[in-house]
Each structure stands twice: as C-alpha cells, then as structure tokens.
Amino acid sequence: MPTPANPDPGKILLVQAGVTSALYPFRSHPLGLMMLAACVRRDSPEAHIRIIDMKVERITPQGVAREARDGGFGLVGVGAFSVHADIQSETAHAVRGAAPGAVLVAGGPHATCHPERVLREAPFDAVISGEGEIPFTTLAQKLREGMGRDSLAGLPGISVLRDGEFIAGEPPPPADPDSLPRPAWDLVNLRAYERSSSFSILGRRRYMSLFTSRGCPFHCIYCHRIFGKSFRPRSAQSVVEEIRELADRYGVTDFDILDDAFNLDRARVHAICEALLKLPHPVTLAFPNGLRSDLLDDETLKIMRRAGTIYISFAVESASLRMQKLMRKNLDLEKAERAIRTAARLGIFCNGFFMLGFPGETREEMERTARFAAR
Structure with a gap:
C-alpha cells in the first residue's frame, strides 16, 4: 500500500x-x-x-x-x-x-x-x-x-x-503537433472554467482553449519561447476535427486560440476558416494571444470574421520604431494599425497590448505609444 x-x-x-x-x-x-x-x-x-x-x-x-x-x-x-x-x-x-x-x-x-x-x-x-x-x-x-x-x-x-x-538535459527533437493525442479534456472541470474570466475577457461562457500550432520564428526578447523558434502548424483538418469533436462531445462552440503565431501561414488560416464555415454548427473564435498583426490583410480578416472570429488582441507593445528594434519585435506599425481598423470595422472586438517603461524608453516614446493606443 x-x-x-x-x-x-x-x-x-x-x-x-x-x-x-x-x-x-x-x-x-x-x-x-x-x-x-x-x-x-x-x-x-x-x-x-x-x-x-x-x-x-x-x-x-x-x-x-x-x-x-x-x-x-x-x-x-x-x-x-x-x-x-x-x-x-x-x-x-x-x-x-x-x-x-x-x-x-x-x-x-x-x-x-x-x-x-x-x-x-x-x-x-x-x-x-x-x-x-x-x-x-x-x-x-x-x-x-x-x-x-x-x-x-x-x-x-x-x-x-x-x-x-x-x-542541463539535452532537449529531445520538437514534436510534430499532428502526432500528439487530444488533450485530456475529461480531467478538468469544464463548468468551473465557465464561471471564470478567460484570457479573452469575453465574460462567462462554455469555451475551450486550443493550440493550432507551436513555435514562433520571431525574436521578441520578452517571450518565454517555450515552443521554440520553429513554426510547427497543425493541419487545418486536424484543427477542425478537434473543434468538431469538442462540439459533439461537450457542446463547446466557443474557442480561445492560444497560439504564438496563428497567422504565420496565410493559406492555412484560410483553409481552417473555410472548413469551419462548412460545420453544421457555427463557432466563435477569440484570439487573446498569438496573432501577428502586420501579417493580417483585409481578406484574411474578412474570412476570419465570417468563420466566427469575435475578439482579437493586437500585441503592438510600442509605437516607437527604436523600441521596436530594441524589443526585436520589429512590427510594421502602419500595417498593424490598418489591421486593427479593419478588424474593428468588421465588428471584431479589438484589445491592445502595450508596454510602458521598457528599459531605456524615454517619456516621449511612452507618450507616442499612449497616443497610438488612443487613436
């Protein structure tokens, strides 16, 4: 015993x-x-x-x-x-x-x-x-x-x-996400999460968190990089099958996508959205994390909205080009702003992530970021 x-x-x-x-x-x-x-x-x-x-x-x-x-x-x-x-x-x-x-x-x-x-x-x-x-x-x-x-x-x-x-142990080769089993959904109390605020701050609802890819090739110095720098996407078929299974087994039709770089492969994003539009039940998608805003074009945002996207967090961090370089994020601010305006026009709730007080940042740079956020 x-x-x-x-x-x-x-x-x-x-x-x-x-x-x-x-x-x-x-x-x-x-x-x-x-x-x-x-x-x-x-x-x-x-x-x-x-x-x-x-x-x-x-x-x-x-x-x-x-x-x-x-x-x-x-x-x-x-x-x-x-x-x-x-x-x-x-x-x-x-x-x-x-x-x-x-x-x-x-x-x-x-x-x-x-x-x-x-x-x-x-x-x-x-x-x-x-x-x-x-x-x-x-x-x-x-x-x-x-x-x-x-x-x-x-x-x-x-x-x-x-x-x-x-x-330090030698890490094994990164796993192919499509080779992994489904998460052990039965080991968590789904109703308990319905009573709490999720990362997407959309209020209390029955939802499930979901990874559709692992890794991110960008070099933001504040990132934990737990999935490494190699982008490893799941196939569109695998993603949609998991969503269908959650809907059938648990009645879940709301999903928080927690990828590091969901939209790195534009064709895959479109394939996922097109497959979701063919499901017998509509779904809603929230992106509290992991969308590269300067890679979001109008056509992609439109099909994401049609497929059920209702919430996007845009990680801008700083409106200073100098700070963008220091952070190694190197975001194209003009493209990011256009994506935000397009998403808002399409009826997607837009949330922003900004950093103030980054080491070496000046007051003028912080004020520039605040003005960008307020536009």
Whole structure:
C-alpha cells in the first residue's frame, strides 16, 4: 500500500500553480498539463492521473500537499507562469514535507526560462524545460520501471542538480503537433472554467482553449519561447476535427486560440476558416494571444470574421520604431494599425497590448505609444 515515504509511481498528480488575485484574474485551461496526461495515457492506459488547477479549484499549496500525500501520488509535476513562481516554489516545499517519497518535477514557462533558479529555490528533483510531452512521458515510464530520483540525470529534456552542480538535459527533437493525442479534456472541470474570466475577457461562457500550432520564428526578447523558434502548424483538418469533436462531445462552440503565431501561414488560416464555415454548427473564435498583426490583410480578416472570429488582441507593445528594434519585435506599425481598423470595422472586438517603461524608453516614446493606443 502506498505511503507518503513510498508512494505509487503509477499515480501522477499534475498541478497548475496559481492563486486567485485581482492583479491576475484570468484563467485558462491547463492545456500543457492536459497534453502531458494524454501522452502518458497513450503509452500507459492504466496510469492514474489527477490535474489540479489551483486558481480554479481555489486550493492552497498545503491543500495540494494533502492531495499528494493522501492520494499516494508518486510523481508530482508543478507548472507555473513567472507571475506565480512563488506559488510554484511554496507548493513544492509543501509537497516535499507531506509526501517525501514523491518525485517532484517543475515545468511551464517560468521553469523553462529559469531552470537552475527553480531547482535551487525549491526542492524539485528535476525541471523540464520547453515542451514536456516526450520528457515527462519518458520520466513517468522510467519511474514505473523502478528508476530512483537520483538517476534522473541524462533523461531527455530533464535538468537536475547533482552535488550542487546544475546539469542541463539535452532537449529531445520538437514534436510534430499532428502526432500528439487530444488533450485530456475529461480531467478538468469544464463548468468551473465557465464561471471564470478567460484570457479573452469575453465574460462567462462554455469555451475551450486550443493550440493550432507551436513555435514562433520571431525574436521578441520578452517571450518565454517555450515552443521554440520553429513554426510547427497543425493541419487545418486536424484543427477542425478537434473543434468538431469538442462540439459533439461537450457542446463547446466557443474557442480561445492560444497560439504564438496563428497567422504565420496565410493559406492555412484560410483553409481552417473555410472548413469551419462548412460545420453544421457555427463557432466563435477569440484570439487573446498569438496573432501577428502586420501579417493580417483585409481578406484574411474578412474570412476570419465570417468563420466566427469575435475578439482579437493586437500585441503592438510600442509605437516607437527604436523600441521596436530594441524589443526585436520589429512590427510594421502602419500595417498593424490598418489591421486593427479593419478588424474593428468588421465588428471584431479589438484589445491592445502595450508596454510602458521598457528599459531605456524615454517619456516621449511612452507618450507616442499612449497616443497610438488612443487613436
């Protein structure tokens, strides 16, 4: 029988770290954890997996620790954005105290950007940087086969500390998104997300978050780059089949697209929209992230609107050409402004992302950005 000191390696607890806060009220389905669960299940259908989204379940780090202990989970993964790095660390300390035998792994954007820091500040056994499906599935298999926590170094994509030395794992080749299984939708409470504001701030509704591609070839210096710099799109057929399946199984017809660069391939965008127009049920699309605005021409925006697009966040960041170069975003501001005006004219709700106070930015540059946003 599993005990806190000797838990079951076939039981996996995946945790999205976070806390309900007025400073960061938005919630989104933990797609990364849902993909990890789906990949483990594909290889080991008998695996017992639980997902906890701390913000949605309103659970504390101590509550997660009790779940890990009482459930006899042998593998605990904790992901986080940098805004919740302190919660990720606190959760790791709590789990280590309550379930000392569990293998603790950190992942997500924060751990990808700062793997060594995460290992030194919290009692994680390992960090997975970047895409986690292959490393996590391999790790879960090795633990079921009897591998101990002291033998994790050398596994693909796994970074560890050994005698105080940081040992970075060699990342595996990036996965083909079309080869991956569907996210484990059944492991999250869809109704709980209906009661929360999503990244697209469209109010409470039944929706699902969706990735249609991975990676972005641009070089914005503030980006977490968790999916790398190579653009890897899913086929239009795969995307539309997933949307159809969600509509048929769960009645979901509203979707938040969370890509890094959804519209990098114009022909694919048009193919997806044309296929959506042929579905027996209309859908709505929101883009709270990941549209390159200076690549959005009038024709593309028109077919996106016809296919159900009702919300777009335009990431302009700065109206200063000098700051655009310093950020390495290099956005064509004239094209971006035209895309925003076209989208608004088509009835698409437009939201803007802007940065003020970037290192080296002058007051005049900040005022120029404010004037651009107000136009």
